[in-house]
Amino acid sequence: MTHHLRFMLAPLAAAVALACAPxxxxxxxxxxxxxxxxxxxxxxxxxxxxxxxxxxxxxxxxxxxxxxxxxxxxxxxxxxxxxxxxxxxxxxxxxxxxxxxxxxxxxxxxxxxxxxxxxxxxxxxxxxxxxxxxxMERFPEHLLPINQMDSVPVMLANYAGGEASQPIGTVAQYDAYLSRVSQLPAWIDQAIANMREGMRKGVTQPKAIMVSALPQFQKLVSATPETNIYYTPITKLPATFADADKQRLTAAYRSTVADKVMPALARLATFLEKEYIPACRTTTGLGKLPDGMAWYQARVANQTTTSLNPEQIHAIGLREVATIQHEFELLGPKLGYTGPASGLPVWVAQQDKFRPFKTEEEVQAVYHKLNDVLDTKLPQLFTLVPKAKLDLRLEPELSRATASDHYTAPAGDGSRPGVFWSVVNDPTKYGSTGMTTLFLHEGKPGHHFHIALMQELNLPDFRKYGGNNAYTEGWALYAETLGKEMGLFDDPAQYFGHLNDALLRAVRLVVDTGMHAKGWTREQSIQYMHDTLGYDEVAKSETERYMAWPAQALGYRIGMLKIVELRQRAAAALGDKFSLPKFHEAVLGDGTLPLALLEQKIDNWIASQKQAQQQAQH
Known part of the structure; x- marks a missing residue:
């Protein structure tokens, strides 16, 4: 998510938390x-x-x-x-x-x-x-129910168009969404009660992120039920519905929104503005809350699925940043840039030649062409591929302003394909340098090869619909690196896009641990991101994302580094008998694993491959 993987609700302390202790x-x-x-x-x-x-x-x-x-x-x-x-x-x-x-x-x-x-x-x-x-039991996560990155009211609003994870197209689906919406006032009142308790106990969100969040909740308040976002499905009622259904649904949506939901939304917006934000803490990291260091370490364990501590991850981040900046030094001259490495992203952003598009269709054409190229190159790297197709679609206008490019999984019953959604707000400002990396990550062989395959394996539901960020995002980042061996980064501009994304993921390791474990302020993080990445537009929003979701951004690069390390280990152990497609099959073949279990699995795979080699020699 960023590249958001909307499929994974990482911040919810729900069914996808994992830790590596026995x-x-x-x-x-x-x-x-x-x-x-x-x-x-x-x-x-x-x-x-x-x-x-x-x-x-x-x-x-x-x-x-x-x-x-x-x-x-x-x-x-x-x-x-x-x-x-x-x-x-x-x-x-x-x-x-x-x-x-x-x-x-x-x-x-x-x-x-x-x-x-x-x-x-x-x-x-x-x-x-x-x-x-x-x-996580000892930590009062429920006292922090709302932030600017996700909250139940906003997620439910995002579903209203029927284009997101909750389909709204049949009468039964209209009833299901209405049922959810009707339960929202109780959630809001519980959230307010929890936040009041948090205010008493000194467990609040940082003020800065709630100031950023407030406009979202103010926008949910509407003058009439018909202009309320939760009423949106009624504006799209299918002509095929029976008149009785149309009348019943219209009346039910109108009364639910008017009588229950609108007053609750107004209560929430007023509470946040008048009571909660003034009482919010001025500190930045989770470490500043009661029991906060242990809380952060538990989140680190869940999000990375390793036993790494924040100090180790901080050091890994600094090392990765230095490595990528060295690559920038070598790459700059190939793009016609001769300044310091840290200035390369700003320089690239200023070059018109890297914004060649006039229409959405031109952007989509590049992705379609890339998809075709990958169809010719991926068979050399993969023998295990999902049966589900990958569709390429533009993000719908309703959610375009706030969405990131992302992938949605195919339906479990095969009724819809996996989808790579590209977000094109203004084609003339759409940068071309990151497109290859983005598609490798969100499309194939990234999320599609992993998540679509998961649905085809005979797994229990807790695994089919669960997982962890370290493997899921780690695999997608590893998939980006395959662009190099497929020759897709021979174009220096596309290789820059790859490195630029890699640098952001490395910087995350530094600033997330910096804020939550080392006492960095929000301003320090923004400054470090500005100095290291060289551009401003993401520094504030990304910093505030990491404030809202402690440790969530750590899994990406940590997961990818582990897969790269395991590949190098396998290649060294197996020598000229090492098969990359077989390695990929070993990584993907059992679905999502915590990294510690993946490592164990690959070590066993290496041992079995060696044994097979020895038997073949005798």
Missing amino acids: LGHAAEHAVTPAVQATQAVPATTPAAVHKQLLALADRYYQATARFEPIGATENGDNRFDDQLGLSIAPANRAKQFALYHQYRKQLAAIPRAQLDRGDRINYDILAFELHGLLA
Whole structure:
């Protein structure tokens, strides 16, 4: 997301948190007799153990999807589209953590040794996820329900056009969306109550990001129900609907929006402006909140799926920045630039030749051509590819002003393809240098080869609709690097675009850890981004993104560096018998893994390849 991957609701403390500590290291909590009574009886046969694990995995997924139904929708599971969930209510939160403790106890009772290879992966990932979720139990994330990057009211508003993750095209889908909207006032009132408690406890958002967020909530307030964004579906009622349905839906939407939703939106906007923002903290990082350093470390573990600490990640970031700036020094002259490396991005941004477009169609034509070129080059690098097609579409006008280029997953039932959405607000200002890298990341072989393939593997729902940012974004960043060996970066302008994106991801490692663990201020981060990246337009918005989503931006580069490291390890170990398509198959073949499990898997794969080589020699 940026390149947003909308499919992953990373900031929600929901079903996708992962951590790399072993299962037994989390603090144990007393289990009530009621919980013990539901403890599964140990199974005996491998088939029974398999069944037991899948039943537990299914209970876990159903519970997380009902707890965060918007997370399920974002991840391509539309079965819960009529539910909003109230995960921020303290009582619901307590019940959910009690379930997680129960599931972990049940998982520990399943004899892992009796599972086959695929089920051992499911077991290990479920253990990781439960550990990561329970690591968050002590931290009051529910007291921070709103920021400028995501909140339930804004996400629900983004669905109103029917073009996003929640489809609104059939009568049933219209009813589902209305059901969600009708649950919004209760969510808003709970959010206000939580923020008031946060104000009392000194757990508030930084003032700067709430000042940035306020206009979003003021815009949701409308003069009439008909001009309210949540009424949008009624302005698009399909002509094919029966008149009775049209009349019923129109009346229901109007009364829900007018009587329930509009007053709640007004309450929220007034509360934020008059009470919350004046009470917000003037500090920047999560580390400044009570128990904040431990809170940040838990988020780092969940977002990177490693045991790296903020100091180590900060050092990696500084090293990466230096490496990429050295590449800039070598590249500048090839583009006709002779100044200092840090000035290259600004210089490129000023060159008209890198903004060659007059129409949206011209932008799309470049992506279509690139797609065709990749169809000829990717077969040399990949034997495992998804069956689902990739569509190239322009972001709809409704969401264009606020969207980033992104990918949406194919429907689980195959009814819609994967889509690469390009956001073209003004074609004459659309820069051409980043297009190859962007398509490799959001299209193929990035998110499409990973996420579409995930849907075709026979995985339990918690894996099919879950995952983690470190692998998901790490793979997409690794996919960008393949442009070099496919000859797509022989054009220095496209290689600049690749390096420029890489530099932003490296800078994130520095400023995220800087703000949340090392005491950097928002202004220090903006200054560092300005000095290092050489341009202003992202420094403020990106800094505030990292303030709102502590550690979320760390997974990208950390994940990519791990995949590159594993590839180098495999190539060194296997020598001239190393097969890149087979390596890619090993990385992608079991779907999303925490990085620690991926490393274990690739090490095992290297060992099995060596063994096969030795057997072939005898």
